[in-house]
Amino acid sequence: MTSNAVIxxxxxxxxxxxxxxxxxxxxxxxxxxxxxxxxxxxxxxSTMIRCINRLEKHDEGKIIIDxxxxxxxxxxxxxxxxxxxxxxxxxxxxxHMTILKNLMLAQRLVRKTSKAEARDTAMQLLERVKIPEQxxxxxxxxxxGQQQRVAIARTLCMKPKIILFDEPTSALDPEMINEVxxxxxxxxxxxxxxxxxxxxxxxxxSVADRVxxxxxxxxxxxxxxxAFFSNPKNDRTKKFLSQILSH
Amino acid sequence: xxxxxxxxxxxxxxxxxxxxxxxxxxxxxxxxxxxxxxAKLSDNFIAQKLANGYTIVxxxxxxxxxxxxxxxxxxxxxxxxxxxxxxxxxxLDVPPFWAGTIAIALIVGSYATETFRGAFLGVNPGxxxxxxxxGMSNLQTFIYVRVPEMWRLALPAFGNHMLSLVKDTxxxxxxxxxxxxxxxxxxxxxxxxxxxMYIVVGLIYLGFSTIITLSxxxxxxxxxxxxxxxx
Amino acid sequence: MSFDFTLIxxxxxxxxxxxxxxxxxxxxxxxxxxxxxxxxxxxxxxGKWYLSWPAQIYIYIFRGTPILVQIFIVYYGxxxxxxxxxxxxxPLFRDPFGCAIVALTLNTGAYVSEILRGGVMGVDxxxxxxxxxxGLSVRQRFIHLTSPIAIRLALPAYGNDVISLLKSTALASxxxxxxxxxxxxxxxxxxxxxxxxxxSLAIIYMILTWILQKSLGRVERHLGRYMQK
Ligand SMILES: Nc1ncnc2c1ncn2[C@@H]1O[C@H](COP(=O)(O)OP(=O)(O)O)[C@@H](O)[C@H]1O
Ligand SMILES: [Mg+2]
Numbered sequence: 257m258t259s260n261a262v263i264x265x266x267x268x269x270x271x272x273x274x275x276x277x278x279x280x281x282x283x284x285x286x287x288x289x290x291x292x293x294x295x296x297x298x299x300x301x302s303t304m305i306r307c308i309n310r311l312e313k314h315d316e317g318k319i320i321i322d323x324x325x326x327x328x329x330x331x332x333x334x335x336x337x338x339x340x341x342x343x344x345x346x347x348x349x350x351x352h353m354t355i356l357k358n359l360m361l362a363q364r365l366v367r368k369t370s371k372a373e374a375r376d377t378a379m380q381l382l383e384r385v386k387i388p389e390q391x392x393x394x395x396x397x398x399x400x401g402q403q404q405r406v407a408i409a410r411t412l413c414m415k416p417k418i419i420l421f422d423e424p425t426s427a428l429d430p431e432m433i434n435e436v437x438x439x440x441x442x443x444x445x446x447x448x449x450x451x452x453x454x455x456x457x458x459x460x461x462s463v464a465d466r467v468x469x470x471x472x473x474x475x476x477x478x479x480x481x482x483a484f485f486s487n488p489k490n491d492r493t494k495k496f497l498s499q500i501l502s503h
Numbered sequence: 504x505x506x507x508x509x510x511x512x513x514x515x516x517x518x519x520x521x522x523x524x525x526x527x528x529x530x531x532x533x534x535x536x537x538x539x540x541x542a543k544l545s546d547n548f549i550a551q552k553l554a555n556g557y558t559i560v561x562x563x564x565x566x567x568x569x570x571x572x573x574x575x576x577x578x579x580x581x582x583x584x585x586x587x588x589x590x591x592x593x594x595l596d597v598p599p600f601w602a603g604t605i606a607i608a609l610i611v612g613s614y615a616t617e618t619f620r621g622a623f624l625g626v627n628p629g630x631x632x633x634x635x636x637x638g639m640s641n642l643q644t645f646i647y648v649r650v651p652e653m654w655r656l657a658l659p660a661f662g663n664h665m666l667s668l669v670k671d672t673x674x675x676x677x678x679x680x681x682x683x684x685x686x687x688x689x690x691x692x693x694x695x696x697x698x699x700m701y702i703v704v705g706l707i708y709l710g711f712s713t714i715i716t717l718s719x720x721x722x723x724x725x726x727x728x729x730x731x732x733x734x
Numbered sequence: 735m736s737f738d739f740t741l742i743x744x745x746x747x748x749x750x751x752x753x754x755x756x757x758x759x760x761x762x763x764x765x766x767x768x769x770x771x772x773x774x775x776x777x778x779x780x781g782k783w784y785l786s787w788p789a790q791i792y793i794y795i796f797r798g799t800p801i802l803v804q805i806f807i808v809y810y811g812x813x814x815x816x817x818x819x820x821x822x823x824x825p826l827f828r829d830p831f832g833c834a835i836v837a838l839t840l841n842t843g844a845y846v847s848e849i850l851r852g853g854v855m856g857v858d859x860x861x862x863x864x865x866x867x868x869g870l871s872v873r874q875r876f877i878h879l880t881s882p883i884a885i886r887l888a889l890p891a892y893g894n895d896v897i898s899l900l901k902s903t904a905l906a907s908x909x910x911x912x913x914x915x916x917x918x919x920x921x922x923x924x925x926x927x928x929x930x931x932x933x934s935l936a937i938i939y940m941i942l943t944w945i946l947q948k949s950l951g952r953v954e955r956h957l958g959r960y961m962q963k
Contacts (some may be wrong), residue, residue, distance in 0.1 A: 281885055311863055311866060311867065311869055334869050334871065335870070337866070337867060337869040338869045340867075341867070341868075342864075342867035344860060344863070344864060346860050346865065348858075348860040348861050348864035349861075349864070350861060350864070350865075350879060350959075351861070351883065351960055352882050352883055352886065352960045353960075361868075361870075361878060362865075362868035362869060362870060365870055365874050365878070366869040366870060366874075381931065394959070394960040395960075396960065396961065396962075397963055407864075410868070411867075411868070413866060414869065559940065560936070560940065562897070562941035562943065563829075563897075563898075563936075563939055563942075563943035563944065564901070564936040564939050565901040565902070565903075565904035565905075565915065565939060566901060566904075567904050567905060567907075567908075567915065568904060568915060568932055568935060568936055568939070569936075571919070571922075571932055572928060572929075572932040572933070572936070575922065575928035575932075576929055577930050579929070660914075668800075668802040670799070670801070670893075671800070672800075673800035673802045673803055674800070674802055674905075676802075677802075677908065680917070684802065684803060684806070686802075687806075691810070696814070697806070697810035697811045697814060698807070698811035698812070698814040698815060699811075701803060701806045701807045701810065701811050702807065702811065704803050704806075705795075705803050705804070705807060707801045708799045708800055708803060709794075709795065709798045709799050710790065710799065712797075712798035712799070713798065715775060720791065
């Protein structure tokens with residue numbers, strides 16, 4: 257289809273033992289596109305985005321990231337992972353390093369940046385997520401919302417072309433959700449390619465170019481946010497939306 | 504293996520002694536451990552201090568020293584008591600079996616106080632309250648809720664204590680207990696074959712350790728059957 | 735029965751002459767044991783059966799048998815074996831100090847490898863995944879993420895093992911070494927005053943244990959700065 261697709265998934269399948277977690281996934285994401293993925297728990301959302309940076313290996317179909325197909329070649333994988341950032345539900349900051357060190361580690365080891373440059377980049381990004389004053393603290397000393405913002409900054413330090421978010425606000429207290437969504441919205445405004453698993457429908461409405469609904473390992477419905485929320489076609493989508501919007 | 508001919512029965516009786524020491528020291532260890540844990544959990548300041556002292560002393564003193572002290576120490580004590588009644592007595596021997604058994608039970612018991620204390624505190628207060636709410640008496644709650652739960656929590660560490668007891672039995676050979684290591688020394692005296700004789704001792708103790716490890720694994724599975732989902 | 739204090743004043747300085755040997759046994763076998771333990775642990779978690787099985791068998795044997803038996807096999811048993819007598823390591827086994835070091839090292843290595851493995855297993859998988867997602871290689875993740883976190887997690891249990899090792903060094907006295915316990919046993923054999931001598935010795939060991947505990951506690955607190963809110 258489009259030649260400027262940075263992510264192409266063709267007929268991707270993935271099984272855990274006999275259980276098929278992903279079935280025939282077809283997805284193309286263009287440069288700068290913002291995708292929101294939703295669906296009931298266990299529907300395969302995490303598995304799908306984890307296949308994109310090969311935290312899980314798909315066992316059917318093809319995944320092509322920025323022109324490189326994901327195979328078992330270790331060098332290729334690391335090259336791809338450099339370009340694909342990921343933000344986790346549980347932040348996963350390195351607990352034994354200060355915030356600044358968290359942001360510098362991969363730059364130094366993977367990008368081979370000089371110490372001074374790594375520090376500069378780190379401080380700039382901490383400014384961007386609005387917590388430069390926490391640079392010398394340890395992760396445990398920060399609130400959940402602050403930790404997730406650090407995690408986003410840590411990913412941005414690698415200057416990725418794509419960022420994957422796996423329910424970045426699900427582990428947060430309600431009053432901290434917005435500060436993280438603001439950072440994400442800001443990223444979207446600057447043209448970052450994003451795939452975001454989330455149930456924050458307000459965020460989906462205002463930021464997403466496309467919303468994808470998954471159920472039982474399949475992409476059931478795919479539409480622009482307006483159409484998706486006002487006129488869902490599939491019954492499973494309707495049921496899911498009525499549940500999630502009713503509370 | 505020809506060298507071993509004639510020594511098998513000695514090793515067998517040595518193993519019986521190991522088993523006897525194990526059973527006796529296990530019982531004593533549980534008693535010492537429970538008393539110590541109760542003291543640590545009590546409101547009594549002196550009892551707490553004594554129990555903490557008990558742990559500190561035996562954690563910091565080499566096992567062999569405890570055994571030697573108990574053996575020679577109690578022999579002297581016993582002798583001087585006996586001399587009060589009969590000044591002609593020169594020296595009263597204490598059986599190494601009991602001196603050693605009590606010594607290793609005291610040592611391992613000092614660790615067990617912490618295990619039992621931790622297990623007692625680890626019981627989910629919610630299940631106790633639930634049992635009360637269901638109208639169970641104090642005693643019923645203790646027997647049907649607290650003890651089984653404590654048992655499950657204490658079992659892994661308790662298994663290690665049992666292994667320590669068995670292995671510490673070898674130390675009692677130093678004061679002359681005729682367990683397998685002692686048998687080996689005698690056998691070496693006549694055959695001059697230390698390597699094979701000590702390897703046999705190692706294998707016997709390995710056998711005891713294996714039996715204990717497997718039993719604990721079995722008990723753990725039994726204790727956790729309610730945690731297995733019904734899928 | 736009375737407690738003879740002049741005896742203690744006489745004996746304690748003599749016992750303390752053995753503290754150097756006790757320390758040597760402790761430090762040398764602790765260091766060698768740690769190196770061995772790291773190797774065994776890496777074999778155990780390698781995921782390759784031909785590495786992990788030998789590691790598991792080693793651990794099983796050395797944790798399942800009394801240390802005293804291990805010492806006797808090394809000291810009395812090994813010199814009987816021709817291939818050891820003819821090899822370059824023979825001087826090690828001819829000397830009781832070498833034998834004590836070998837036995838203590840092999841013994842503590844087995845326990846410590848399991849302690850280290852516990853630490854490695856305790857490292858949160860999510861943290862390693864974050865490293866993976868950032869492009870860190872397996873090696874980089876092990877050096878910069880797994881190791882420092884695992885060391886901190888393993889430290890309390892490791893401290894207990896060092897204290898056990900200190901107590902085990904007392905068994906070197908059974909193969910003629912004049913460590914503190916060896917000296918004390920000689921004095922008791924001469925004076926037949928087990929109370930005075932052995933209790934003094936026990937107190938010395940308790941003080942050493944206390945010092946070890948305090949220092950390990952400091953290291954723990956230092957390495958655990960990141961765990962305090
Ligand atoms: N490592 C795994 N091993 C086995 N099953 C897994 C594993 N990861 C995920 N699954 C299963 O795959 C399905 C999809 O999981 P996931 O992608 O995490 O769902 P979602 O993120 O949509 O909640 C679930 O049924 C889950 O139990
Ligand atoms: Mg998920």
